[in-house]
Amino acid sequence: MTTPLLKVENLRIALAGDGVTYDAVENVSFEIGRGEAFGLVGESGCGKSITALSVMGLLRRPLSLAGGRIILDGKEIQNVSAAEMRRLRGKRIAMIFQEPMTALNPLSPVGRQIAEMFVLHEGANWNEAMDRAEDALRQVRVPSPERRIKDYPHQLSGGMRQRVMIAIALACGPDLLVADEPTTALDVTVQAEIIDLMAELCAAKGTAVLMISHDLGLVANMCQRVAVMYAGRIVESQVADAIFATPTHPYTQGLIDSLPRLGERARRGRQKLSEISGVVPSIANYPAGCRFNPRCPAVTDVCRTIVPEATPLPADGVVRCHHHG
Amino acid sequence: MSLALKLPRLRLKGGTSLWVGGGLVAIAISSAILAPWIALTDPVLDANLMNAELPPSWEFPFGTDAQGRDIYSRIVWGARVSLSVGIISQICNSLIGVTLGLTAGYWGGWWDDLVSGLTNLMLAIPSLVFALAIMAILGPGLVSLVIALGLTSWSYSCRIARAQVLSLKSQGYIQAARILGYGDLRIMFTQILPNILGPLIVIATLGMGGAILAEAALSFLGLGIRPPFPSWGSMLSEARDQITTAPWLSVFPGLAIFFTVLGLNLLGDGLRDYLDPQSTTRRG
Amino acid sequence: MAEPLLSLDDLAVHFKVGNALAGGIKTLKAVDGVTLDVKPGECLGLVGESGCGKSTLALAIMGLLPPTRGAMNVDGQQISGATPPDRMKMARTVQMVFQDPYASLNPRQTVRRTLADPLRLHGITDKAEVEARVIDMMAKVGLRPEQADRYPHEFSGGQRQRIGIARALILKPKLVLCDEPVSALDVSIRAQIINLLLELKDEMGLAYIMISHDLGVVEHVSDRVAVMYLGRIVEQGGWQEIFENPRHPYTRALIAAIPDPFHRAAISADAKARGEIASALNPPSGCHFNPRCPLKADICTAEYPAFGEVSPGHRAACHFRDRVG
Numbered sequence: 001m002t003t004p005l006l007k008v009e010n011l012r013i014a015l016a017g018d019g020v021t022y023d024a025v026e027n028v029s030f031e032i033g034r035g036e037a038f039g040l041v042g043e044s045g046c047g048k049s050i051t052a053l054s055v056m057g058l059l060r061r062p063l064s065l066a067g068g069r070i071i072l073d074g075k076e077i078q079n080v081s082a083a084e085m086r087r088l089r090g091k092r093i094a095m096i097f098q099e100p101m102t103a104l105n106p107l108s109p110v111g112r113q114i115a116e117m118f119v120l121h122e123g124a125n126w127n128e129a130m131d132r133a134e135d136a137l138r139q140v141r142v143p144s145p146e147r148r149i150k151d152y153p154h155q156l157s158g159g160m161r162q163r164v165m166i167a168i169a170l171a172c173g174p175d176l177l178v179a180d181e182p183t184t185a186l187d188v189t190v191q192a193e194i195i196d197l198m199a200e201l202c203a204a205k206g207t208a209v210l211m212i213s214h215d216l217g218l219v220a221n222m223c224q225r226v227a228v229m230y231a232g233r234i235v236e237s238q239v240a241d242a243i244f245a246t247p248t249h250p251y252t253q254g255l256i257d258s259l260p261r262l263g264e265r266a267r268r269g270r271q272k273l274s275e276i277s278g279v280v281p282s283i284a285n286y287p288a289g290c291r292f293n294p295r296c297p298a299v300t301d302v303c304r305t306i307v308p309e310a311t312p313l314p315a316d317g318v319v320r321c322h323h324h325g
Numbered sequence: 326m327s328l329a330l331k332l333p334r335l336r337l338k339g340g341t342s343l344w345v346g347g348g349l350v351a352i353a354i355s356s357a358i359l360a361p362w363i364a365l366t367d368p369v370l371d372a373n374l375m376n377a378e379l380p381p382s383w384e385f386p387f388g389t390d391a392q393g394r395d396i397y398s399r400i401v402w403g404a405r406v407s408l409s410v411g412i413i414s415q416i417c418n419s420l421i422g423v424t425l426g427l428t429a430g431y432w433g434g435w436w437d438d439l440v441s442g443l444t445n446l447m448l449a450i451p452s453l454v455f456a457l458a459i460m461a462i463l464g465p466g467l468v469s470l471v472i473a474l475g476l477t478s479w480s481y482s483c484r485i486a487r488a489q490v491l492s493l494k495s496q497g498y499i500q501a502a503r504i505l506g507y508g509d510l511r512i513m514f515t516q517i518l519p520n521i522l523g524p525l526i527v528i529a530t531l532g533m534g535g536a537i538l539a540e541a542a543l544s545f546l547g548l549g550i551r552p553p554f555p556s557w558g559s560m561l562s563e564a565r566d567q568i569t570t571a572p573w574l575s576v577f578p579g580l581a582i583f584f585t586v587l588g589l590n591l592l593g594d595g596l597r598d599y600l601d602p603q604s605t606t607r608r609g
Numbered sequence: 610m611a612e613p614l615l616s617l618d619d620l621a622v623h624f625k626v627g628n629a630l631a632g633g634i635k636t637l638k639a640v641d642g643v644t645l646d647v648k649p650g651e652c653l654g655l656v657g658e659s660g661c662g663k664s665t666l667a668l669a670i671m672g673l674l675p676p677t678r679g680a681m682n683v684d685g686q687q688i689s690g691a692t693p694p695d696r697m698k699m700a701r702t703v704q705m706v707f708q709d710p711y712a713s714l715n716p717r718q719t720v721r722r723t724l725a726d727p728l729r730l731h732g733i734t735d736k737a738e739v740e741a742r743v744i745d746m747m748a749k750v751g752l753r754p755e756q757a758d759r760y761p762h763e764f765s766g767g768q769r770q771r772i773g774i775a776r777a778l779i780l781k782p783k784l785v786l787c788d789e790p791v792s793a794l795d796v797s798i799r800a801q802i803i804n805l806l807l808e809l810k811d812e813m814g815l816a817y818i819m820i821s822h823d824l825g826v827v828e829h830v831s832d833r834v835a836v837m838y839l840g841r842i843v844e845q846g847g848w849q850e851i852f853e854n855p856r857h858p859y860t861r862a863l864i865a866a867i868p869d870p871f872h873r874a875a876i877s878a879d880a881k882a883r884g885e886i887a888s889a890l891n892p893p894s895g896c897h898f899n900p901r902c903p904l905k906a907d908i909c910t911a912e913y914p915a916f917g918e919v920s921p922g923h924r925a926a927c928h929f930r931d932r933v934g
Contacts, residue, residue, distance in 0.1 A: 043795045143884070157885045187658035188822055189882040189901075192866035196881075214796055217868035251797075258800035260829035262867055266853055270829065272807075273800040279765040280795050295797075497713025501776060504671050505727040506700035515726075519717040 004031040012067035037209040039219030042229035057085040094169035098181040100161035104153040111149030117171035136167040159190040180212040231291040238317040248319040343595025349588025357404035364398035388573035399555040406556035410540040411533040417475030426486025447480040460548040489521035523600030530593035534586040613646035620679035639665040641840035652817040654831030662840040704777040708789040710769035714761040721757040750775045767798035786818045839897040846923030856925035
C-alpha cells in the first residue's frame with residue numbers, strides 16, 4: 001500500500017461562540033489516494049466546508065483547528081507557517097468555490113489572473129505566462145480564448161467564470177483540487193458540463209479531488225469514494241456505487257430513500273416519499289450519543305448515550321452506527 | 326458564525342450609550358414634568374432686584390440673573406419648552422417624512438421622482454435658514470417655533486424610509502400580502518412600517534437633539550420664545566451681555582442644552598445598535 | 610371536460626432595460642408568448658433554468674406584473690394587460706408558496722396574525738370562526754396549536770415553509786403556484802414538504818403549478834409538464850411522455866444532466882447540451898436552443914420551429930420532433 005496523497009486524522013475544529021466553544025467538526029478521518037476523487041456529502045452546517053477549509057489552511061476565527069493531523073504526501077501540514085502554506089496553496093493544493101465571482105479579482109482581466117499563477121509559482125515571465133493562460137482557457141473549453149483572455153470577470157457568465165476558476169486552480173498542476181460546491185450556483189445543464197470538464201481534466205493530469213457537496217447523486221457520479229457527514233461527524237464512508245446500492249447508516253438510507261428519483265414513478269407508480277422526521281440540530285444543541293438519534297427510526301437507549309465507534313465495511317468502508325453488524 | 330463573536334461587543338456598545346443617553350434624557354424629561362415641585366421659585370414672578378446677578382450659592386445653586394430670578398428654577402421650567410419643541414417638531418417631521426418616504430418607495434414612478442426632488446431641495450437649503458424664514462412670516466412664539474421646526478427637517482426620515490422600503494419591497498412576505506389581496510396602504514402600514522421602525526426611531530431621536538439646538542438658536546436670535554417665560558435658548562440670548570461679568574448666566578443653560586442633546590445623540594446611537602436587525606434576529 | 614382554472618393565451622411580459630443615453634434601450638422578452646392551461650385538481654410542472662422566464666411568468670400569473678400582451682383567464686374571469694385583476698377575487702382563487710422560507714414571512718408577525726389577518730380582510734369577522742380556521746389550517750400543515758403565538762425566527766426552515774403553505778391555503782384557493790418550494794430547504798427536510806403538498810392537494814382538491822429545476826421533484830408530483838427555455842414553452846405534455854419520451858433536445862439535455870447513479874433514466878449522456886444559456890436580451894435567431902443543440906441544422910438558425918403535436922396532448926417546438934430519440 002502506497003502512502004495516500006492526503007490523510008486527515010481525527011480532525012477536530014472548534015467554533016468559539018458566546019463564551020462557549022463548540023466542536024463544529026469532530027473526529028473526522030479520511031484518506032485520498034493520488035488521482036482519486038473523494039466526495040464529502042452533507043447538509044448545510046454539517047461541517048463539510050470547514051473541513052475543506054482546514055485542509056487548505058484557511059480556517060479563520062471564530063473557527064480554529066483544535067486537534068488531529070492533516071498529512072499531505074507524508075508531511076504534516078496542519079502547523080506549517082503561513083508562508084509555507086501559501087506556497088502549498090496554488091502549487092500543491094488548489095481550491096474552487098461555489099460562487100466564482102467572489103473568488104476572482106473584479107479589476108483584473110481573467111487571462112492575467114491565470115497567468116499570475118505561472119509567474120508566482122513557476123517563475124515564468126509575463127509573455128510566456130499569458131500564452132500559457134490562453135492554452136489553459138482553451139483546455140477548460142472557453143470559446144475563442146484569444147479574445148476572452150482580455151475579459152473581466154463580470155463580462156463572463158457564471159459557467160464561464162467557473163471554467164476560469166478551474167483553469168486558475170489547475171494552472172500549476174496541483175496534486176489535489178478542493179472543490180466546495182463548485183456547481184451549486186449554476187444551472188443544471190451547465191452544471192453537468194462543468195462536472196464532466198473537472199473530471200476529465202483531473203483524470204488527465206492525475207489530480208486528486210476533494211469534492212464537497214450537498215448533492216449525493218452528483219458526488220457519487222464524479223467520485224470513487226464518498227463520505228457522508230452529519231452534525232460534524234462522518235457517519236458513513238463507502239465506495240460511490242456501494243453507497244447507493246447498500247447504504248448502511250440510517251441517515252444515508254433515509255437521504256437516499258427520501259429523494260424522488262427520475263424514472264421511479266414510471267416504474268413503480270407514485271409512492272409516498274419516505275421522510276426523515278425532525279430537523280437538523282443546530283451546533284449549540286447537538287444531542288448526546290449518536291447525533292442522529294432523535295431522527296433515527298432504529299434508535300435504542302445506547303444511541304442516546306454512547307457515541308458509536310467506527311465499524312469497518314467492505315472495501316475500506318466505515319460506518320458509525322450501534323446497530324450495524 | 327461571525328455574528329456570534331460580534332454580538333457581545335455590540336451589546337456592550339449599545340448598552341453603555343443606551344444607558345448613559347437614556348439616563349440624561351430621563352433627567353431632562355423628569356425635570357420638565359416635575360418642574361412645579363422641584364423648582365425653588367417661580368421662574369417669572371419671583372424677580373427680586375435685591376438678588377440680581379448673584380453667583381451660585383446654597384440659596385441659588387446656579388446663581389441668579391439680572392432680574393434676580395433663580396437660574397436653576399428657570400432651567401427646570403425651560404426644559405418644558407425645549408423638550409416639547411424637540412418632541413412635537415420631531416413627531417411632525419417623522420409623520421411627514423415617513424408618509425412621503427413610504428409612499429414614494431412603494432409606489433415609485435412620478436410620485437417617487439417628485440418626493441425625491443423635494444427631499445433633495447430640502448437638503449440643499451439649510452433647515453435653520455428655512456425655519457428662520459417661516460418664523461419671520463409667522464412671528465415669534467412657541468406654536469410658530471414648533472411649526473417652523475416641524476416642517477423643515479423631514480428629509481432625513483423620508484430618505485431613510487424610502488431606502489428601507491426599496492430594500493423590503495421585493496421580499497416574499499410583501500408579495501404574499503399583495504397576493505392575499507392587501508391594499509397598498511395596508512401593506513405599507515402593517516407589513517412594511519413595523520419592519521423599518523428601528524432606524525426611523527433612531528433618526529427621530531437624533532433629530533430631537535437638532536431641534537433643541539435649533540430652538541436655542543432661534544430664541545437666541547430673538548425669534549423663538551418671548552421673554553419673560555424661560556427657554557434655554559432665550560436664557561442664553563439674554564445672558565450674552567454679561568458673559569464676562571456673570572458667566573453662570575450662560576454656562577448653566579448652555580450645559581443643560583449640551584447634556585440633553587448629548588443624551589439624545591447617545592440614546593439614538595444606543596437604539597441603533599439595540600434595534601439593529603441582526604441583533605434582533607440573534608435574540609431569537 | 611372541466612373548464613380550465615387558469616388559461617394563458619399568448620401571454621408575454623417584456624421589460625425595457627438599459628439607458629436611453631448610454632447604449633440605448635433594449636427589450637428583454639422575459640416571457641414571450643406562453644399558452645397553457647391548468648385544470649381543477651391537476652398539477653402542472655414548470656421546468657426551466659435561470660433566465661427562462663418561469664419566475665416572471667409566476668409573477669404575471671399572480672397579478673404582480675402586468676402582461677405586455679396576451680390574455681389570462683382565471684376561473685372564468687378575463688384578465689388582460691389593460692384591465693387590472695380584481696385582487697380580492699384573485700386572492701381567493703390563486704395563491705403562492707415562495708422559495709425562500711426566511712424572506713417570505715413577516716418577521717414581526719406571529720403565525721396567528723399571519724393566518725388570521727387575511728381571513729378578516731376577506732370578511733370573516735367572527736372571532737371564533739377565525740380562530741377555528743387558523744388552528745385547523747395549522748393542524749393541516751403539521752403545526753401544533755400552541756405554536757400559534759410564535760414568531761418566524763423561532764421556527765426551522767422546514768416549519769417556516771409549513772407556515773408559508775398554511776398562509777397560501779388559508780383562503781381556500783383553487784390553484785396554488787409553488788415556486789421552488791423545497792430548493793431552499795435542507796435535503797433531509799424536502800421529502801416532508803413534498804409529501805405535505807401532495808396530501809393537501811388531495812385533501813383540499815387543489816391544483817398546483819409546480820415550478821422547479823429539480824426534475825426528480827417535478828416527475829414525482831406533476832400530472833403534466835411544461836418545459837421553458839428563454840421565455841417560451843419548448844415542450845409540453847403528460848409527465849410520462851415528457852420524462853420517458855422527450856422530443857425536444859433541451860428537455861433531453863435537462864434529463865441527461867441529472868446525476869444518475871442508478872443509470873436508470875431513459876436518456877443517454879450524448880444528449881447533454883453544450884455551452885451556456887444565451888441571454889434573453891439577445892436570443893439566438895431561429896430556434897433559441899440552436900447554439901447548444903446536438904441536432905442543429907441549417908433550418909434551426911433560420912426559423913423558429915412550430916409548437917407541433919407529437920401525440921395527443923404532447924407538443925414540442927423542434928424541427929426534428931419526430932426524429933428525436
